[in-house]
Amino acid sequence: MTASSDNASPRRRARPAARAGHPSPAGAPAGSPGPALAEVLVAAAEAVRAVLDGSSLTEALARTPAPLRPAAQALSFHAMRTLGRARAVKRALIPRDPAEPLLDALLLVAFALLAADAPGAGADYAPHTVVDQAVNAAAGKRRLAPFKGLVNGSLRRFLREREAVLARLAGNDEAAWNHPAWWVKRLRAEYPGQWQDILRAADRAPVLTLRANRRRIGRDALIERFAAEGLPALPAGESGIVLPQARPVQQLPGFAEGWWSVQDAAAQLAAPLLQPRDGMRVLDACAAPGGKTAHLLELADLDLLALDVDAARLARVDDNLARLGLAARTRAADVADLDAWWDGRPFDAVLADVPCTASGIVRRHPDIRWLRREDDVGRTAALQARIADALWRVVAPGGKLLYATCSIFQAEGVNQAEAFAARHPEARRLPAPGQLLPQAASERPGEQHDGFFYALFAKV
Numbered sequence: 001m002t003a004s005s006d007n008a009s010p011r012r013r014a015r016p017a018a019r020a021g022h023p024s025p026a027g028a029p030a031g032s033p034g035p036a037l038a039e040v041l042v043a044a045a046e047a048v049r050a051v052l053d054g055s056s057l058t059e060a061l062a063r064t065p066a067p068l069r070p071a072a073q074a075l076s077f078h079a080m081r082t083l084g085r086a087r088a089v090k091r092a093l094i095p096r097d098p099a100e101p102l103l104d105a106l107l108l109v110a111f112a113l114l115a116a117d118a119p120g121a122g123a124d125y126a127p128h129t130v131v132d133q134a135v136n137a138a139a140g141k142r143r144l145a146p147f148k149g150l151v152n153g154s155l156r157r158f159l160r161e162r163e164a165v166l167a168r169l170a171g172n173d174e175a176a177w178n179h180p181a182w183w184v185k186r187l188r189a190e191y192p193g194q195w196q197d198i199l200r201a202a203d204r205a206p207v208l209t210l211r212a213n214r215r216r217i218g219r220d221a222l223i224e225r226f227a228a229e230g231l232p233a234l235p236a237g238e239s240g241i242v243l244p245q246a247r248p249v250q251q252l253p254g255f256a257e258g259w260w261s262v263q264d265a266a267a268q269l270a271a272p273l274l275q276p277r278d279g280m281r282v283l284d285a286c287a288a289p290g291g292k293t294a295h296l297l298e299l300a301d302l303d304l305l306a307l308d309v310d311a312a313r314l315a316r317v318d319d320n321l322a323r324l325g326l327a328a329r330t331r332a333a334d335v336a337d338l339d340a341w342w343d344g345r346p347f348d349a350v351l352a353d354v355p356c357t358a359s360g361i362v363r364r365h366p367d368i369r370w371l372r373r374e375d376d377v378g379r380t381a382a383l384q385a386r387i388a389d390a391l392w393r394v395v396a397p398g399g400k401l402l403y404a405t406c407s408i409f410q411a412e413g414v415n416q417a418e419a420f421a422a423r424h425p426e427a428r429r430l431p432a433p434g435q436l437l438p439q440a441a442s443e444r445p446g447e448q449h450d451g452f453f454y455a456l457f458a459k460v
């Protein structure tokens, strides 16, 4: 799991400087002027454009110039969380998508700010400041300059006709829930009593959850060390602590010393479910970046092989283990191709944290919902089944396979586990949490978690 990266959320910045068109960069002293809002709008529009063209927001923001990045990150996160409504507003006022892709994205970012619902939800900027700065943004960029009249006219028209435009969006699921319509339809069908709560939870700013490395420091001692630094934290599960306000992880004590890792509370359930004991032969089949590999090794002295098909991501497993003072064998391989990597010796425990649509972690990664396509769900489920079937062959008699995904779609969870059990009569289901749903109703910080699915099988 990666750190929540929206700790510069515009919700938390309401400084006078921001109202004057200068957002203060995250981490800068209050009142210190940041870059002009016009520059930030262009940088955020470039990031949003990249996502609409298929890039992840993390990759896109890595290309943003460093001085603009914190403010561009805050705006682009906000735009991702409100893109459904912003797009519907834009189409109500400008029915044909502009031919210039960056203009389209600039309009989306500006409408995301202007159409925000609640005061504070991206509304740190006075509406007329947003309009003026968006026009400046267009004027200052050669590709956009011919369209500054369109920017000015459409944004001002929205300010004049706001209520009437928003009223025309009634019944538009994408605008109402800020998720693609197919996503809303799927959740409505799969969770008739909970879908609204799940969607609402997706738009809350996430807490920051860490896992104490018990080889270095216990959970409660870690809470005390953070408290001594003025960082209140709550316990979450056996090894977890929650910081109600996300922060840049580099600013927290003990990272370099390997005291902790960033890991969501639901993800922290994986390693204990396999009940690792000293000397066990364990396979972490889809290991990168190594969050669960490290947790397994924190719990017991294991003979552990960590595989991942992506060699670059696998390098992060080595880095993370070194920081935490842990060791495993790592190998880049397609886990379903047993001939390529398996020496024929079975494993006592296998963790299959399979690739998935990541529909359970949209709170931390609000771009995911716009990157996925409906047919990704079936394609991903087929890959998961292929991986799970291959892995079942490497489990020792009496050994266990833990199937895990950070998805909330049933094709990747409940249905997948049932189909697996039907294909493998020698697989006995053991108690496991099943589907965990992120829900707005259980929003106490210590109880927040991502959407996850777990099924545990023993080979009889």
Ligand SMILES: C[S@@+](CC[C@H](N)C(=O)[O-])C[C@H]1O[C@@H](n2cnc3c(N)ncnc32)[C@H](O)[C@@H]1O
Pocket: 001, 285, 286, 287, 288, 289, 290, 291, 292, 293, 307, 308, 309, 310, 313, 333, 334, 335, 336, 353, 354, 355, 356, 387
């Ligand atoms: C959900 S992530 C794993 C997260 C990891 N277990 C952790 O806790 O940090 C899924 C991983 O599966 C890997 N993967 C996808 N297809 C694979 C395959 N055929 N064989 C091995 N790894 C694969 C991806 O590269 C990705 O790193």
